[in-house]
Amino acid sequence: MFDTKTVEIDLGGRALTIETGRMARQAHGAVVVSYGGTVVLVTAVAAEEPREGIDFFPLTVNFQSKTFAAGKIPGGFFKREGRPPDYDTLASRLIDRPIRPLFPKGFRSETQIIATVLSHDSQNSPDVLGIVGASAALSISDIPFQGPIAAVRVGYVDGEYVVNPTLEQLERSRLNLVVAGTRDAVTMVESGSKMLSEEEVLKAIELGHAEIRRIVELQDRLVEQAGKPKREIPAVEPDPEIEARVAPIFAEHGVAAYNEPRKKARYALLRQAKKALVEALTEEERLREKEYLAAFDDLAKRHVRRMILEEGRRIDGRGLADIRPIDCQVGVLPRTHGSALFTRGETQALVVTTLGTSSDEQLIDALEGEYYKRFMLHYNFPPFSVGEARFLRAPSRREIGHGALAERALEPLLPDQETFPYTIRVVSEVLESNGSSSMATVCGGSLSLMDAGVPVAAPVAGIAMGLIIEGDRYAVLSDILGDEDHLGDMDFKVAGTREGITALQMDIKVAGITPEIMRQALEQARQGRLHILGEMEKAISAPRPDISPYAPRITVIKINPEKIKDVIGPGGKMIRKIIQETQTSIDIEDDGSVMIASTNEEQCKKAIKMIEDLTQEAEVGRVYEGIVRRVTDYGAFVEIFPGTDGLLHISEIDKERVNKVTDYMKEGDTVPVKVISIDNTGRIKLSRKAALYPDEPSGGNGREEGGRNHRRGGRR
Known part of the structure; x- marks a missing residue:
């Protein structure tokens, strides 16, 4: 019934297996990739006919985590998977980016890749398996694909590089790098690191590429056993007659546009040039208007690339390694906890930091288990930032991806929770965009954190690099414009401190780049990063010594974990009372750490006293101002602090003989008392x-061995 084909290699001490022919047989290509106990099904389907009226490749990639893969049932009312979590969105982008450039030019059939996590062992990440599976499914299908490609994750644990580290190893790793590529070259890199040097990152990429070659060969073996003939796609060649017709119009109108350094003015000139082109067409030529406009765009691309390669001149007149003018402002918003306005050329980001308590942490319900996240960075790209008008919708994949990149860049420099017990949210509002808005977010985020008084280890800056390559000639560009990204062959973002790299993202639009080009790009990025850090330090060079007066002040006190129940009280009665009376926010950890947050210092002190009163222990020899709670013939029971009382025997009331207790005190009176002993059952005298x-001598004899406080009323 099943014609199953399987190939396998050992990778990082575990078996990597790719199987086809048993599941999803009606897809054009389907494979099951297994690694340890993690299993991912990846399918590839493309429409038989091209989609009409489009000038782009309609590729969709969906990565979906199924909770059953980890033996879990989804939370919520509906008990089924709904909106994809950020991890799935980021994994979808991770699969999309290395495969998209490898489809033939002119292929316009609707194509969909779906990667479904079927099993998760909580040790081996499924995202890189999705990349391998997407390549394998496409390679054995009839869909035209210029692969195969493969991907691995590289860690740096205890001074050693580790291929496909487990999740436990990743927690100790200074590097989390995903590298994808073909047999011959690297096509994508996604990395977060704890200030590794450029050379250390390059070594990781080279190690990863060596393993990629082995996985590509594994896929070649599968294609030999189960591959289908590829569809014939007509070659897309520009019509020389159309190009000859457009060329003089581009020379007259288009060239001038690319001598204009300002984006809005340049785009206005390009609209005028295209309008002049359309007006010059005959009625018969207008039937092919889209082809003429496409020829105009092709001439524009070749012109800009020639200008850069032959003249060393860029659209805005800069040299290849020049950085646009930078302006940094901090404290721009009066009531926020920290804010910064970072402007680089025509790219501008307003970045705001908000400090919260541990109750503001984000609960992540992942396949490998639940955990709390105390640092969040959200990136927003409103349409006005590029002069457009469109509906505001939920965050796009691009916004989620750019936010995750900036978050990775800043997170290694944050203080630990014991040093700075705040939840931190950074929001970037991109106000203008002409290239590298994610790196503007990194720079603005660093400034905003320092303005908020977050004791970061060092400032962080980011820069986007570009590449123009024609045969053996190439040019690496620093701080690229939007047009240079669109017309170029690489988008290479690097963020870090003066000491090293914290985040890196590289996407290649050509077959790949050599290590030499990558090394030059990293060094040029380092020089640019140092320049940007210098400009940022003119605005603020170190974190502010104190947080904003509008931010909650968090005071951490330690109590005996056994006393937590007394602070909470039955049904949470006591903790609610403290919060209501003091208008504070209180979080209690299992280890006895109590975090009291308030913008009012007096209210915070009041809450601390209430908690200390509930949790303090009686000390032998200490004098307390107690309240008489009950009077008996043989003495009185006096509460020395809330929840704790002791017996004041009639013989200890006064140095004179006492006949009646009520001659000296009644219920509700405040009396000074000294703790003279605590017996081994916790009773206080x-x-x-x-x-x-x-x-005068008293009848006490101190604390007996094993003694403890006597609390009345049980849990409080």
Whole structure:
């Protein structure tokens, strides 16, 4: 019934297996990729006929985590998977980016890749398996694909590089790098690191590429056994007659546009040039208007690339390694906890930091288990930032991806929770965009954190690099414009401190680049990063010594974990009372750490006193101002602090003989008492006589072994 084909290699001490022929047989290509106990099904389907009226490749990639893969049932009312979590969105982008450039030019059939996590062992990440599976499914299908490609993750644990580290190893790793590529070259890199040097990152990429070659060969073996003939796609060649017709119009109108450094003015000139082109067409030529406009765009691309390669001149007149003018402002918003306005050329980001308590942490319900996230960075790209008008919708994949990149860049420099017990949210509002808005977010985020008084280890800056390559000639561009990204062959974003790299993202639009080009790009990026850091330090060079007066002040006190129940009280009654009376926010950890947050210092002190009163322990020899709670014939029970009382025997009330307790006190009276002993059951003996006449002997004999406080009323 099943014609199953399987190939396997050992990778990082575990078996990597690719199987086809048993599942999803009606897809054009389907494979099951297994690694350890993690299993991912990847399918590839493309429409038989091209989609009409479009000038782009309609590729969709969906990565979906199924909770059953980890033996879990989804939370919520509906009990089924709904909106994809950020991890799935980021994994979808991770699969999309290395495969998209490898489809033939002119292929316009609707194509969909779906990667479904079927099993997760909580040790081996499924995202890189999705990349391998997408390549394998496309390679054995009839869909035209210029692969195969492969991907691995590289860590740096205890001074050693590790291929496909486990999740436990990743927690200790200074590097989390995903590299994808063909047999001959690297096509994508996605990395977060703890200030590794350029050379250390390059070594990781080279190690990863060596393993990629082995996985590509594995896919070649599968294609030999199960591959289908590829569809014939007509070659897309420009019509020389159309190009000859457009060329003089582009020379007259288009060339001038690319001598204009300002984006809006340049785009206005390009609209005029295209309008002049359309007006020059005959009625018959207008039937092919899209082809003429496409020829105009092709001439524009070749013109810009020639200008850069032959003249060393860029659209805005800069040299290849020049950085646009930078302006940094901090404290721009009066009531936020920290804010910064970072402007680089025509790219501008307003970045705001908000500090919260541990109750503001984000709960992540991942396949490998639940965990809390105390640092979040959200990136927003409103349409006005590029002069457009469109509906505002939920965050796009691009916004989620750019936010995750900036978050990775800043996170390694944040203080630990014990040093700075705040939840931190950074929001970037891109106000203008002409290239590299994600790196503007990194720079603005660093400034905003320092303005908020977050004690970051060092400032962080980011820069986007570009590449123009024609045969053996190439040019690496620093701080690229939007047009240079669109017309170029690489988008290479690098973020870090003066000491090293914290985040890196590289996407290649050609077959790949050599290590030499990558090395030059990293060094040029380092020089640019140092320049940007210098400009940022003119605005603020170190974190502010104190947080904003509008931010909650968090005071951490430690209590005996056994006393937590007393602070919470039955059904949370006591903790709610403290919060309501003091208008504070209180979080209690299992280890006895109590975090009290308030913008009012007096209210914070009041809350601390209430908690200390509930959790303090009686001390032998200490004098307390107690309240008489009950009077008996043989003495009185006196509460020395909330929840704790002791017996004041009639013989300890006064140095004179006492006949009736009520002659000296009644219920509700405040009396000074001294703790004279605590027995091994926790019962406390008090003496008013010893408190009033410290030189007189009392009947106490200290604390007996194993003694503890006597609390009335049980849990409070």
